[in-house]
Amino acid sequence: MKLHINIDHIATLRQARGTRYPDPVWAAAIAELAGADGITVHLREDRRHIQDRDVELLRKTVRTVLNLEMAATEEMVAIARRLRPDIVTLVPEKRAERTTEGGLDLEGRRSSIGRSVEELSGAGIPVSLFIDPTVEAVRVAHELHAPRIELHTGYYCDAATGDQFGELDRLAAASREGRSRGLHVAAGHGLDYPNVVPVAALEGITELNIGHAVIARAVFVGIDRAVRDMAALVGKA
Ligand code: PXP
Numbered sequence: 001m002k003l004h005i006n007i008d009h010i011a012t013l014r015q016a017r018g019t020r021y022p023d024p025v026w027a028a029a030i031a032e033l034a035g036a037d038g039i040t041v042h043l044r045e046d047r048r049h050i051q052d053r054d055v056e057l058l059r060k061t062v063r064t065v066l067n068l069e070m071a072a073t074e075e076m077v078a079i080a081r082r083l084r085p086d087i088v089t090l091v092p093e094k095r096a097e098r099t100t101e102g103g104l105d106l107e108g109r110r111s112s113i114g115r116s117v118e119e120l121s122g123a124g125i126p127v128s129l130f131i132d133p134t135v136e137a138v139r140v141a142h143e144l145h146a147p148r149i150e151l152h153t154g155y156y157c158d159a160a161t162g163d164q165f166g167e168l169d170r171l172a173a174a175s176r177e178g179r180s181r182g183l184h185v186a187a188g189h190g191l192d193y194p195n196v197v198p199v200a201a202l203e204g205i206t207e208l209n210i211g212h213a214v215i216a217r218a219v220f221v222g223i224d225r226a227v228r229d230m231a232a233l234v235g236k237a
Contacts, residue, residue, distance in 0.1 A: 001200050001234050004038035004067055005031040005227060006188075006211025011041075011049035024050065025057045027215075027223055034227035038065035038086075040209050043079065045071055045093060052079070059083045067209070069130070072109065072116035081123045088120050089128040089150055089209075099189075099212075103132035103152045106140040114144045121145065128186060133167075133174040142181045149178050150186040150209065153199055157190030168198055175204035193217070193233060200237030208234060 010027040014020070028039040039062050041050045058066055068085035070076040071093040080088050090113060092104050104113060106129070113129070120127045128148035131137040133155065141149050151174050156167035171187065178185040187199055188209030200208060210230060218226040 001205075001237065002037035002065075002207040003035070003227075003231050003234050004040045004065065004186075004188075004207060004209045005036040005214055005230075006040040006042070006069075006209055007031065007215065008042050008049045008211055009215035011051065011054060015049055024054050025061055028058055028062055030223040031227050032062070032064050034224040035231045036064060036227055038067055038207070040067040040069060040089070040211070042069035042091065043076065045073065045075070055079070055083055055085070059085065067128075072104075072113045077116050077119050080120060080125060084123070084125060087126050087128055087148065089130055089148075090116060090146075091130045102154075103137060104129055106131065106137055106144065110140075110144070117144050117146050121147075126184075128184070131174075133171045135173055135177045138174050138177040138181065138183070141178075142183060146183070148184040148186065149174075150188055150207075151175065151178075151205070152189050153187050153191055154189040156199065157192065157195055164195075164198075168202070171199065171205075172202050175202055179204040193229065196230070196233050197237045200234045 007024045007027045010022050010024040043050050043055055065086045067087040069089045069091050072090045117127045127146050128150050129141045129146045130150045133151045159167045175185050185204050186207035187205045191210045192213040214226045214230050
């Protein structure tokens with residue numbers, strides 16, 4: 001299981017005061033030294049946390065895998081084609097949301113997502129689609145020629161205890177569908193130390209993207225320890 005650490009929150013803290021610190025580039029290096037297999041950042045259209053400068057520097061400094069989350073827009077596709085992250089994950093974006101709220105609306109935005117996948121794939125950049133954990137969404141992602149999917153784990157994380165098994169079953173079915181179609185299957189959103197192990201144990205899921213819980217713990221114990229604690233849990237599954 002690969003563990004990718006999302007470091008957006010480091011930039012959120014910096015932007016809160018308009019200072020030059022804390023620098024997400026430093027955070028990425030510490031996370032990598034602690035065993036992260038990849039670094040994920042979301043360059044939002046409103047630049048509320050990660051800035052263009054961050055992605056540019058991270059492209060030069062990240063030694064594992066740089067995963068750029070972004071909306072399927074012309075502006076973002078042009079940035080990705082210029083900076084060449086190792087993976088692009090297309091995510092839905094709404095200005096008023098606090099964080100990414102649901103998976104991509106693959107049917108409603110079929111043409112813009114399909115075009116972005118084509119343009120990024122044409123430039124040799126592997127594209128992942130962040131989707132709800134349904135067999136139908138996996139089927140459409142495959143139809144759009146995305147080689148990768150990331151299953152939205154937020155429904156599992158938000159479910160009441162009794163409903164979590166049902167949500168795990170949905171994730172398992174979507175993961176199986178993805179694998180049977182030859183897709184690389186990742187998962188993420190809302191994963192935390194107490195709830196990560198059952199997801200990490202699901203067959204077919206080979207990569208987790210985790211941000212909020214790790215950076216929140218890092219405030220108290222440091223990034224190194226927070227990443228190592230999560231890596232130990234994920235490895236255990
Ligand atoms: N995966 C995707 C596609 C996301 O948009 C996010 C949040 O930026 C995450 C994973 C990480 O979610 P969290 O911060 O809740 O761990």
